[in-house]
Amino acid sequence: MKIKKIYVFLFVLTLIGVIKLFQTGLADNAGAQNGSNLKKVILKLHWKHQFQFAGYYAAVEKGLFKKAGLDVVLEEPDEHNDPVKDVIDGRAHFGIGNASLMLDHAQGKPIVAVAPIFQHCPKVLLALKKSASRPSDLIGKKLMVEPQSAEIITFLQSYGVSLSKCILYPHAYSPDPLIKGEVDALTAFLTDEPFLLQKAGVEYHIFSPIDAGVDFYGDTLFTSKNLVEKDPDLVEKFRHASIEGWIYASNNADEMIDVIFNKYSKRHSIEHLKFEADQTKKFIIPEVIQIGYSKPERWSQIAQIYKNQKLLDEDYSLEGFLYEDFTQVKVVYHIWPVILISLIALFITWLASFYYKLNLKLKAEIAQRRQSEENLARSEERYRNLVENTPLPIAITLLETREVRLVNNVFENKLRIKKEFIIGKQGGLFYEKPSSRDEIFDLVKNYGYLKDHIVCFKDCEGSSITFSMSASLIEYEGMPAVFFILNDISEKIKREEEFNKLSSTKDRFLKIIASDLRSSVSTFQSILDYLIKNFNLLKEPEKTDFLYSLKNCADSTYSLLINLLEWTSNATGDLKPAASNMSVYQAVKEALEFFGERASQKQITLESSVEESLKVYCDENMFKTALRNVVSNAVKFTMPGGRIKISAEPLSERGSIKITIADSGIGIKRDRIDKLFNVDTTFSTEGTEGERGSGIGLVLSHEFIKKNNGELIIDSDIGSGARVSIVLPQTKTGGQA
Incomplete structure (x- = not known):
């Protein structure tokens, strides 16, 4: 009788609580819907x-x-x-x-x-390509920096650039000043301004704090x-x-x-x-x-x-x-959950009357279940130990729901995402092609395993990673699951692609060299054969001409072999620049002396206006090789009686020296200039007096100048001669050298 009274009392209290909460909910809803409140x-x-x-x-x-x-x-x-x-x-x-x-x-x-709201900050510094190629170039330049740009300031300071070293303008909240060239750089959002710059055809560099490890929160409500x-x-x-x-x-x-x-x-x-x-x-x-x-x-x-x-x-x-x-955990009450909980409470109250009868049976079931759980826990612990101690990314995913249940630290680091954001979620968000996930699960379900399957993932920043995936069916948490093990083969694939490209380039290059060597040797043999047969019949001036022809042929063959050796060393990575301060004047003087005799034969005037004080910071041998190749081409393609002039000038805004070799030769078609630097599209053109060449000299020169942080620029057109400029860093002083 007492038990029944308790049930009635609990029911009445629950009913009163439900009514009160229902009334409160109605009042809250009414208040929210009343515009005046x-x-x-x-x-x-x-x-x-x-x-x-x-x-x-x-x-x-x-x-x-x-x-x-x-x-x-x-x-x-x-x-x-x-x-x-x-x-x-x-x-x-x-x-x-x-x-x-x-x-x-x-x-x-x-x-x-x-x-x-923004887990990563999209704020960057956009700089005109002509104004800055690296953050340190912004010193002394015109900048627009908006308020609340601490991440940009921190990023610049990490490169030794403080705002006090720049010329600051109030931000226009528009990329127009950058498009018009009124400023050199401005703060912007990657989500916005790049669209307008691309539309306007403006070439620009992106300096992102994230690239320097300054990964801050973006837009934050405060x-x-x-x-x-x-x-x-x-x-x-x-x-x-x-x-x-x-x-x-x-x-x-x-x-x-x-x-x-x-x-x-x-x-x-x-x-x-x-x-x-x-x-x-x-x-x-x-x-x-x-x-x-x-x-x-x-x-x-x-x-x-x-x-x-x-x-x-x-x-x-x-x-x-x-x-x-300032916040504490708040319990938010909702009407229907409260009603449902109240009904459950009533049901539990009713169920209590049967508790005694079921008690013994439940104890037995609990003991049995506890044993099963212990066995399952030991099994899961073995999987956890295996997962955590393996040096490869590993994940365990439920077969039916595709829900990720376990990943190791290597997986977390490789995909740049915390475990708490992976566990319990669908693993499909990692696949570059979502359809690949279904294909993989179908294969594992049908065959029970998967071995060395190539699949592309993307990390939380959107970068692509190629894995060799193996998988097998297991039981985890009492349910069918798939044990995945991944092997990152992105670098391997990249190396294979580079090797194939290098191999293809090598084959083409060797064909070019073989053809040119065959031609040079054949010419050499023809001249020698003719001299041997007719030596006594030839006059002295004719003999001299033939000897010069032999020397030119030998010089051409020697230059070809030197370029071959240097290109091979460069392609295999054996050739590393050893930069030092060197005289531009001395290098130009040596090049003119080297080609003086050949130029004299073609009655070509060689001039230099390079000042003795100018120096560049680069590898001496690489610079001299590039300079020789450029001067050789100038002599080769300049008509007899022509002129070749070498000049140099400092580019103070870039901290560089520009050396220009200008000739009055036959010139180059503009649509062929870009092809001159690619070994896959090189072509050989005979000089004004039939001189031969492989076309590889400019390719090698371009690579050498790039290795020394410089540029090789060609400006020409048919009939107007060619102007080849070599731009290299200016000499370093003091301890920097």
């Missing part, structure tokens, strides 16, 4: 309307903010563009920043990082410490609705593009917005990491990078900067 909230953007803020547009358009009781206004930046100041001064409730918010926090500004402490409920509602908006925008990019274009801004075309949407997903990576996920350890790593660059004091602490410092 909506709280106005301002979100300050740090750029103009575009897909970069698609999640917030989605939260507005889909009523997610309104459902949370918020009337949200999205404001573009003004000419000052300082969201931090706007939030602290109360002109905005929330703002969009990035990892540089930490520097503001270190200065005592009361701000809190609520949620990093607010003031005052708002977090005074109205934590508003902050949590705004954060939750924003993340829900981003999830919707990630899954419905085309719809959000139409919304942005038709309701917010036509500044970007539909095509531009699609480009931005595709690029944005690479930095949010929603299929790998939960949107808004914030890892304190990563913030600590960012802080350490700032400290290393002296942007933060060594005693700086993250305390009070992260939203997690």
